[in-house]
Amino acid sequence: MSALGEWPAAWGPVRTSALATGGMVSSSSPAVSQLGARVLAEGGTAVDAALAMTAMSWLALPGQCGIGGDFFAVVREPDGRVWTVNGSGFGPDGASAEGYLDRGLTAVPLTGPQAVAAPGAISALATLHGLGGTRDLAELWAPAAAAARDGMPCTAKNRRDITEHADSLVADADLSRWLMPAGRVPSVGDRLASAALADSIELLARDPRALYEGEVAQRAVDLLRAGGAPFSGDEWVLAGDVPAEDAISAPYGDVTVHQTPPPSPGWMMLQQAGLLDGLLTGLPTSGAESVHLLSLAARRAFRDRYERCASDNDAWRALLGAEELAQGRAELLGEPLSVGSPTGIAGDTTSCVAVDADGRAISAISSLAFTFGARISIPDTAIALNNRLARGAYLLPGHPNALAPRRKPLHTLNAWIATDGTGRLRHVGNTPGGDGQVQWNMQVLSHLVDGGLDPQEAVSAPRTTVHPGSDADALGTPETLQCESRLGADVLAGLMAQGHDVRDVGDWGGGGSALVVSVDHERGVLAGAADPRMDGVALGV
Template sequence: MTGVSADWPAPTRNPVLAGEHMAVSSHPAVSAVGHRVLAAGGTAIDATVAMAAMSWLALPGQCGVGGDAFAVVREPDGSVWTINGSGYGPDGGDLAFYRAQGRSAIPLTGALAVAAPGAVAAIAALHARGATRGLPELWAPAIAAAERGLPCTRKTRADILEHEAQLGADDGARRTFLRDGRAPQVGERLPQPELADSLRLLAADPRALYTGELAERAVAALAVAGAPFSGDEWAASGIPLQGEAIVGRYGDLVVHTTPLPTPGWMVLQQAAVCDGMLSGLPSLSADAVGWLAGAAREAFRDRWDRCGTDTDAWRALLRPEAVADVRAKLAAGGHPLATAGLTPDGDTTTTVAVDGDGRAVSFIHSLAFTFGARITIPGTGIMLNNRLGRGAYLVEGHPNQVRPRRRPLHTCLAWLVTDTGGALRHVGNTPGGDGQVQWNMQVLSHLIDHGLDPQAAVSAPRFTVFPGSDADVVGAPDELICESRLGERAVAELRAAGHPVRVVGPWDAGGSALVVSVDGRLGCLAGGADPRQDGVALGG
């Protein structure tokens, strides 16, 4: 379903938010720029736009100008809307094109992996709809950071080391991320002068990425490398989709999330299956984990079997009779196995901003895998995504078969929660591939079923159904990956119940969840940032 049902009360304001604001991200420099914008009187949209650009410098493996972005926005009057900034694959990229090359899957790196970027278009649309400051002003801190360089974090150094050979093979990536052929040390500055110039150009005219000289340079370079872009699909990707959120109930609250091509519907399906089933179970007990894992497995199986990025087949899965069927299966001890694959990783990053008027933005952007396709648009410092390779299948007749002018399957989504009158209760998100739809549901349960505060909710032991649906690992063996903090007793009981458990380190499940909640009792905002990365929540 779309929008809010007519039998729910009209949207209302949040009186507890008067004067309160908060910015949360997975990097201190990103949270700081968002907080400064909010403290100076900017809106949550202003803060999000500023944080997005700073993220490109602070978390270069996770996001960039050449990636995609999505947002869900709650306005002060209680209305909710979304932005979809994901691009198309090449016009010449049909099944026959890849089969003629003898391929069974689209490559995950290089030109053939690339879909046209949608992040800049999404940010420009977000800015046009609710910003109070110009794009050059909001991006000025990021441009300055690109010129002088931000200190390299432990995460960025690890990302560069992991992909050093491929980054070194691309002239632009080598100049940006390697120093005399080596990965930078932690604390060493990473100036990106070419990207600074690109950001100045795009701040003046975001459409420059989609039409004109910059777009022509990108399409020409990709065509030379063998990707069948025409340029028309590139230009069309500069027009993001805007519309209502898709919604579902969880208890007496309303979950708003992003529509296709995101997997927001999978969170709603899991919420429907779990609604009323977890509040009576001890938090993170084997029974609770088993139920959540079963709901996630069912969602992945349904996506593989039935749900493309441009169909409404998912809606039938939220009907009461379909939800009842899943519940009956799980209650009988069934553990449906997914049929595709998941690598739980943090190849994405997110931000959350709430302003004093009650406006809230959950924003997520990504290059798909770390550093995307690991190639740049020559001379621009812009890394390109590998979303086509990650999210389109060379499986004839599959709901997500590769096809021209089709947005690839996405792992990214954003969400927020209101009461039935539209008052804000929670807003959050997490990166992490196909872990996102599971970890977001886990956080929602912690917040709503068990009353955890935001920091406790994002820090709680995490578990992950493997596999999900990334195209590179279709058919991987089924597992339930659990952080060791879940405890030996719960792990033993899960194994006894038939779950194929694999235990990882206490904080090693992946992701970087962020949440801001309205504390109605204290009349303030409370925020939480995942300790699995370098997140910071700043409010005032």
């Protein structure tokens, strides 16, 4: 059970983790999990399942991800090898912090053409398929294409997203036809269909490079240039080439954690793990001292990221070195809390995890950045474009993360896998949630390793968030610690006494949609979980 002995009644009900002896999937949507489980049941690998699940997510969670966004994944092979794909692109070749400031801008606009970075998702998915897929991509994406053509029923989550952004969506012809049929916000259960999107999925399943070269790519570049984004077209072509890369790894307790490398912020989870390794052992799970230390480690990671790191430098490597970690750990334990550094948690993303009967595992995550991204689409395709450039590039000349040609914007997406000392799979997990991701992934890891919680307890435990992180639109925002009230009055009071500006976000209002599948090698059982804060489910085969 947990370090607390039993699940506290004050935390509310918790489902039992799903169990299986073959393969298992987990996602934030029942439709997505059902498809992934079916792929495994029909003999597909975990990679096949993730490819199919990601495409279905474009229909089930259209505000959170799409063809015009980004995609990251970490894969553990049955022989113990771990590798990653990291799909994100550059902003315009003609853009710079100085040039945008000269235009009178104080930040990259959050919507419209100037918000867009070239999308890396399709190229990364193609690389993933080429290295780990066993089924034809057209076969794996056929269910998603059919869902687009026939119409996916609108969920309550989708209706909320569409309602919030209706004014922007109705202004885009393809997005309006798909998401706001008859020019109105759909009701729950209404089918949302797009023949144009179905055609796009089928085209890209046959030829993923069609998004980066040729007619569709030219339409995208023309749209963006007409809207003031100085794309040359070359950066679009470059986004179509996403190689596989080694994972970055670090120890935590009795496991080794494998993460996605930059431009992913996976190193930030590893830095927190290095700062906290051994400090949380024996402390009550989600007690005031545990939350305090987790929060300090997250704050330090965001501060270091802001002050030193960019997608195209290696400053993060020193932050994971023994000397820097030892110094950071001493400061964590000895310095009084100081708030107000120039570094909110927002944004929409979705993810999935899968493990197959051979022990192959994948953690995959994809996003448009903010909900529905830039809220524009490539004409006649229904491919919504991301707003990653607006979220991740600073208009601060000379800053490591200043907007510059061929510099990828800072990212929020990261995915993790944990193995034991012999290289066996122990846990695979992730969560959407902007700059909350690296914090909540660390919290879930600690719940599993330090607290001994099972997967469902770990993803359901009260969530806390240092707000803001380091999103470009949030620089200078006062720091707060957002806490779910299930922590209890005593813990919240203890955190305030430590100097935190605590903001109560309600019982389950912490955000995210954490997913975990764990392996019990002694009993030969998989245990999986999906976050009760969303509609997800874990399914075994």
